[in-house]
Amino acid sequence: MKKTVKIGLFGFGCVGQGLYDILQNNTENTGFEAQILKICVKNKEKKREIDASYFTFDKDEILNNSEINLVVELISDAEEAYQIVKKALLSGKNVVTANKKMLALHLEELVRIQKETGTSLLYEAAVCGSIPIIRTLAEYYDNEFLYSVSGIFNGSSNYILSKISNENLSYDVALKQAQKLGFAEADPTLDVAGFDATYKLCLLATQAYGIFINPDEVLRIGINNLKKEDIDFAKNYSVKKENDQNTTNFKVKLVASISRIKSSENNQVLLYVLPVFVDAENPLYNVENENNAVLVEAAFSDKQTFIGKGAGGHPTGSAVLSDISALRFDYQYEYRKTDRNKEKNALGQTLISPTQNVEAEVYLRFENHLSKKELLQNIDFTEILTENENHIIGKIILSELFEKRDFIEKHHIFVALCGEVKAVN
Ligand SMILES: NC(=O)c1ccc[n+]([C@@H]2O[C@H](COP(=O)([O-])OP(=O)(O)OC[C@H]3O[C@@H](n4cnc5c(N)ncnc54)[C@H](OP(=O)(O)O)[C@@H]3O)[C@@H](O)[C@H]2O)c1
Structure with missing residues (x-):
């Protein structure tokens, strides 16, 4: 009534x-x-x-x-x-x-x-x-098996990334513009360090998988250490895809994600808020400025993308x-x-739970004050793919990134996912 x-x-x-x-x-x-x-x-x-x-x-x-x-x-x-x-x-x-x-x-x-x-x-x-x-x-996804829910959940950081990428602005100028337009807070840490996206991700974890997640347990790295050179690097980054074609011209997006990790019971999920190199085939590629997007991937409905205004009165x-x-x-x-x-718990069945025991290809760019040797003494890579004097691309177990997040922040290291993410057996 x-x-x-x-x-x-x-x-x-x-x-x-x-x-x-x-x-x-x-x-x-x-x-x-x-x-x-x-x-x-x-x-x-x-x-x-x-x-x-x-x-x-x-x-x-x-x-x-x-x-x-x-x-x-x-x-x-x-x-x-x-x-x-x-x-x-x-x-x-x-x-x-x-x-x-x-x-x-x-x-x-x-x-x-x-x-x-x-x-x-x-x-x-x-x-x-x-x-x-x-x-x-x-409601709609009450019963269907969900693979993942991910997207761009913070308009201010997306605005900053778009302005650097499309108009060649520096990080500081793009941030000031976002603040002037009222997209970013006076203290923008909530947005650019990924807190805001993390809070939203936790709420979606409950609605998508029925689990309650403490925001402090989410792997969260923002764009606060990003420089224009990282966006330029992504534009020129090139990887071979399964069909042997090269993909290049990536954009950096701050992506929030919860996804099932393939395992015998499919009962583990990976949660993160991280900068990610996305290619033109990814629906997030063209989500620009203060817009938000949510991608839902499920067993039968396949992939759906929702794009719209994530903020404003x-x-x-x-x-x-x-x-x-x-x-x-x-x-x-x-x-x-x-x-x-x-x-399920009462019946002794295994429940969905978060894991970070996942190997991912990451790009780490570090500042002059930190030598590569020092970086490698502090962060364990399972494999190094390429390296030079200011960045390393390699494979890392994501729990290692989570554990080293204070070191990463202290040394202003910019981190982005730049390739495959897969479960560790
Ligand atoms: N802005 C967006 O686009 C957006 C989008 C999604 C969600 N949200 C959420 O919506 C909420 C409001 O955001 P907003 O952007 O509208 O904030 P805002 O423009 O800063 O306005 C905040 C309002 O809260 C009032 N207020 C603060 N502390 C109070 C208290 N202790 N008791 C009573 N009133 C109090 C302020 O009162 P005075 O007027 O007296 O200062 C003001 O009217 C936040 O939780 C935000 O995360 C905002």
């Missing part, structure tokens, strides 16, 4: 205002009725675009208001967002949120609370803005709107894959 939604909104920044605007201007006559009753914000000095009577600075004015049946949480503070979302669910209110960091850190607990309270927690907007991937994985607000609309019909993510995993 359709319900009238009475919203208590937290946050009136980029996405909060985007949602407000959409609710005012969505002229399609769908009989959709949603009303914002109150908006909680933080800064008392800020000038607001709409009537002051909407606003409060006290979160309990929303959380204790029995007329409000939906909390839409769109604030920038992950810890405060966690407190708000938890309290809202515990008091029987449904919640829509876009906060990937908060969700990635607390999802298992929040799902448990959702189940215990019979409420609903929806978060389509938290992963790749307007791309409808959460509900797609939860209106695109992200549209995903929030879709969740609000779904709540009129009491929609919930049911976590059937998580439940099936629990059933």
Whole structure:
């Protein structure tokens, strides 16, 4: 049965205002009725675009208001967002949120609370803005055997990579442009060091495979050590493919990926956020600027690519709107894959679990202050394919990269996957 939604909104920044605007201007006559009753914000000095009577600075004015049946949480503070979302669910209110960091850190607990309270927690907007991937994985791909879910999940880093590659800008100039246009945060580490993409990947791991992943356990290397020379190197890099043809002209993309590793039981998955050399046959090759993309590869539907705007007030607000609309019909993510995993566990069957015991071809470019000898003393390659005085291309077990991530960061080493990734027997 359709319900009238009475919203208590937290946050009136980029996405909060985007949602407000959409609710005012969505002229399609769908009989959709949603009303914002109150908006909680933080800064008392800020000038607001709409009537002051909407606003409060006290979160309990929303959380204790029995007329409000939906909390839409769109604030920038992950810890405060966690407190708000938890309290809202515990008091029987449904919640829509876009906060990937908060969700990635607390999802298992929040799902448990959702189940215990019979409420609903929806978060389509938290992963790749307007791309409808959460509900797609939860519902459409409920039963099909999934090989992988991967893609470009962070618009700011993709914008920077595109500008360096297509317009010959330096990393610093491209980053400044991204910040000026509002794509990158004032502190861009969340974007360029891969944190944002990692949070999103963890949420997709739950919806794709029914597993909860701690973001700290994901192999995460960003583009913060990238230089224009790495992009030029990728353009000229050449590999022989299975058909004996040479592939060249690669682009560097920051790719987030969860994929099954081929083994007798197919029960292990590899998760990473890494720069990757992609060739023109890869659907990610032409995903440029602030766009995001998600590639899903499954046993029978084969490969599908979703491309769209991963950020911005209106695109992200549209995903929030879709969740609000779904709540009129009491929609919930049911976590059937998580439940099936629990059933398998009770029967003593092997569960899907993460592994980094995978060998990959990687490109490592290092700075003058670090000699090749020193690098090789610290990082174990299983095979070196080519080397010179500022880079090495070789095979590495990915757990080795994970273990050496502090060394890699400390010495500003740029790392990218540049070839085959395969399970180690
Ligand atoms: N921007 C995007 O394109 C995008 C895309 C997908 C997901 N998201 C997620 O959406 C959320 C909001 O992002 P945004 O870009 O809209 O952020 P934003 O523009 O920085 O706005 C943040 C809003 O949160 C409010 N706020 C911060 N701390 C608060 C607190 N303790 N209590 C109440 N209000 C508080 C701020 O209040 P004041 O107005 O008083 O400062 C502001 O209105 C974040 O979780 C973000 O990760 C954003």
